[in-house]
Amino acid sequence: xxxxxxxxxxxxxxxxxxxxxxxxxxxxxxxxxxxxxxxxxxxxxxxxxxxxxxxxxxxxxxxxxxxxxxxxxxxxxxxxxxxxxxxxxxxxxxxxxxxxxxxxxxxxxxxxxxxxxxxxxxxxxxxxxxxxxxxxxxxxxxxxxxxxxxxxxxxxxxxxxxxxxxxxxxxxxxxxxxxxxxxxxxxxxxxxxxxxxxxxxxxxxxxxxxxxxxxxxxxxxxxxxxxxxxxxxxxxxxxxxxxxxxxxxxxxxxxxxxxxxxxxxxxxxxxxxxxxxxxxxxxxxxxxxxxxxxxxxxxxxxxxxxxxxxxxxxxxxxxxxxxxxxxxxxxxxxxxxxxxxxxxxxxxxxxxxxxxxxxxxxxxxxxxxxxxxxxxxxxxxxxxxxxxxxxxxxxxxxxxxxxxxxxxxxxxxxxxxxxxxxxxxxxxxxxxxxxxxxxxxxxxxxxxxxxxxxxxxxxxxxxxxxxxxxxxxxxxxxxxxxxxxxxxxxxxxxxxxxxxxxxxxxxxxxxxxxxxxxxxxxxxxxxxxxxxxxxxxxxxxxxxxxxxx
Amino acid sequence: xxxxxxxxxxxxxxxxxxxxxxxxxxxxxxxxxxxxxxxxxxxxxxxxxxxxxxxxxxxxxxxxxxxxxxxxxxxxxxxxxxxxxxxxxxxxxxxxxxxxxxxx
Numbered sequence: 001x002x003x004x005x006x007x008x009x010x011x012x013x014x015x016x017x018x019x020x021x022x023x024x025x026x027x028x029x030x031x032x033x034x035x036x037x038x039x040x041x042x043x044x045x046x047x048x049x050x051x052x053x054x055x056x057x058x059x060x061x062x063x064x065x066x067x068x069x070x071x072x073x074x075x076x077x078x079x080x081x082x083x084x085x086x087x088x089x090x091x092x093x094x095x096x097x098x099x100x101x102x103x104x105x106x107x108x109x110x111x112x113x114x115x116x117x118x119x120x121x122x123x124x125x126x127x128x129x130x131x132x133x134x135x136x137x138x139x140x141x142x143x144x145x146x147x148x149x150x151x152x153x154x155x156x157x158x159x160x161x162x163x164x165x166x167x168x169x170x171x172x173x174x175x176x177x178x179x180x181x182x183x184x185x186x187x188x189x190x191x192x193x194x195x196x197x198x199x200x201x202x203x204x205x206x207x208x209x210x211x212x213x214x215x216x217x218x219x220x221x222x223x224x225x226x227x228x229x230x231x232x233x234x235x236x237x238x239x240x241x242x243x244x245x246x247x248x249x250x251x252x253x254x255x256x257x258x259x260x261x262x263x264x265x266x267x268x269x270x271x272x273x274x275x276x277x278x279x280x281x282x283x284x285x286x287x288x289x290x291x292x293x294x295x296x297x298x299x300x301x302x303x304x305x306x307x308x309x310x311x312x313x314x315x316x317x318x319x320x321x322x323x324x325x326x327x328x329x330x331x332x333x334x335x336x337x338x339x340x341x342x343x344x345x346x347x348x349x350x351x352x353x354x355x356x357x358x359x360x361x362x363x364x365x366x367x368x369x370x371x372x373x374x375x376x377x378x379x380x381x382x383x384x385x386x387x388x389x390x391x392x393x394x395x396x397x398x399x400x401x402x403x404x405x406x407x408x409x410x411x412x413x414x415x416x417x418x419x420x421x422x423x424x425x426x427x428x429x430x431x432x433x434x435x436x437x438x439x440x441x442x443x444x445x446x447x448x449x450x451x452x453x454x455x456x457x458x459x460x461x462x463x464x465x466x467x468x469x470x471x472x473x474x475x476x477x478x479x480x481x482x483x484x485x486x487x488x489x490x491x492x493x494x495x496x497x498x499x500x501x502x503x504x505x506x507x508x509x510x511x512x513x514x515x516x517x518x519x520x521x522x523x524x525x526x527x528x529x530x531x532x533x534x535x536x537x538x539x540x541x542x543x544x545x546x547x548x549x
Numbered sequence: 550x551x552x553x554x555x556x557x558x559x560x561x562x563x564x565x566x567x568x569x570x571x572x573x574x575x576x577x578x579x580x581x582x583x584x585x586x587x588x589x590x591x592x593x594x595x596x597x598x599x600x601x602x603x604x605x606x607x608x609x610x611x612x613x614x615x616x617x618x619x620x621x622x623x624x625x626x627x628x629x630x631x632x633x634x635x636x637x638x639x640x641x642x643x644x645x646x647x648x649x650x651x652x653x
Contacts, residue, residue, distance in 0.1 A: 119637030239600025
């Protein structure tokens with residue numbers, strides 16, 4: 001079957017592949033154009049606040065569709081899981097039903113208010129000023145840079161894969177899964193094009209470039225996913241036919257929990273079944289997605305940049321509707337993909353491969369494929385550019401300006417910001433010369449780690465008047481230490497290749513790390529002196545409170 | 550002794566945070582409760598509704614739809630608009646560091 005498809009598509013591969021490439025190039029050009037538009041706005045005011053925070057002017061659409069969720073994981077890792085394990089993938093992602101309201105309504109108002117009162121441009125600024133602690137600011141800065149860099153490396157791989165698959169002639173490989181050297185060359189070309197584009201437009205326009213291109217890309221994703229859904233359902237003969245076909249080929253476990261993968265032993269031909277998402281795993285994820293979303297650095301920065309509270313409120317509604325239109329269709333697409341392409345080995349690539357599969361016989365199919373592929377490509381570019389801004393702001397604002405040269409000129413700061421982005425981009429490319437495996441696992445590790453570092457300290461920052469720097473530092477350190485300990489234990493038990501953490505009682509490290517952060521943060525806070533009254537009053541009392549009236 | 554009055558933004562934000570946690574908790578209990586009861590370790594193929602396993606429809610898609618409605622109601626009718634205040638030009642610590650760097 002695969003050989004037949006390969007033969008059919010190789011004839012016109014060059015011509016068809018060019019269409020996909022043209023579509024992606026148009027998409028890239030539009031993103032760069034948005035970057036230059038953003039640059040004009042940045043030029044108008046204070047460079048730092050404009051470049052790293054968009055002058056606190058984010059509106060509803062910009063906040064809602066860019067603040068949290070889509071990443072390379074959305075279009076690479078997650079579809080890979082649904083393709084492999086079946087309908088249980090819906091439970092894996094179910095918590096996205098409450099991600100919008102949790103992301104904006106639990107701490108959004110307070111974060112944006114406190115960041116204004118503190119004059120904070122970056123997250124370390126926020127912690128440092130709220131708790132009056134340079135050490136806490138430094139810690140926040142280090143954790144952000146380490147964990148976001150890990151996440152970004154994974155994103156570069158995802159971007160390179162999409163670009164690789166859209167290169168002329170590559171789609172035949174997309175169907176036949178050739179793993180020859182041509183594919184590796186394609187990966188490196190893809191990596192180069194992707195890196196130059198994303199670093200380029202982010203460097204030009206900073207935070208606003210990241211947000212505007214993210215918004216544009218999110219809209220493209222919406223169209224891409226819905227078109228792909230229609231084509232996938234058509235290719236599979238409807239969802240019912242697809243589900244029944246997958247149950248027939250994969251067994252009942254494909255349509256039930258905990259989900260199972262049937263692994264065939266090549267030597268003996270024996271089948272073994274590997275269970276996937278136990279109920280404790282489902283519980284962990286229902287905590288992980290909403291609360292890690294709320295405490296993810298890219299998300300916090302956007303909330304800091306919000307224009308007003310009305311924007312926060314309306315963003316909840318927009319993001320709720322958007323999530324429903326993205327995640328549920330993605331699951332259906334993957335079920336259809338399993339029905340029509342049952343043997344994809346590189347499951348991270350299932351969405352790009354499915355795209356080429358369903359458009360292969362359509363007139364103008366290649367151009368359409370390019371437009372659909374813009375969805376995963378856009379998701380990855382969006383994530384990378386927002387991380388680039390956060391990491392560069394960390395290097396410039398939190399390290400250089402705080403510790404090295406507080407009186408640096410605007411020109412010097414600008415040059416340094418550009419340089420920081422280029423260096424981070426180069427490092428990410430170098431890290432991908434030997435591409436990382438297990439994209440989704442790296443994303444989950446990094447998500448768990450940032451949640452461990454920031455969730456509890458962030459809640460303390462927003463709502464606990466008595467909270468002090470010692471307590472926040474204890475919470476941050478114990479959270480991160482717990483995640484690292486559990487991953488370390490998992491690696492000792494199962495080896496590097498698995499990259500699986502230990503899960504005491506079946507619960508994810510995020511649960512344990514947040515519990516330990518909560519306990520340590522509270523304990524250390526109550527046994528150390530309360531914060532200075534003036535500091536607490538600044539962030540917790542009404543403006544005219546305390547004055548005699 | 551001067552009286553201390555809580556920041557009104559803090560008061561409304563805290564109330565909205567508790568409400569949101571309530572929505573999260575109900576969604577959590579519904580989804581995890583229903584799916585663990587009716588979706589795990591099945592011995593026969595699940596009933597399909599429009600091609601979707603019925604336990605997914607009732608255990609995930611239904612609460613997903615309802616939590617979307619709840620989010621709409623809370624964010625539109627319950628959450629209040631507040632003045633977030635003026636932006637401080639630079640944090641005091643930055644101004645202090647700049648002054649020190651300039652003067653010595």
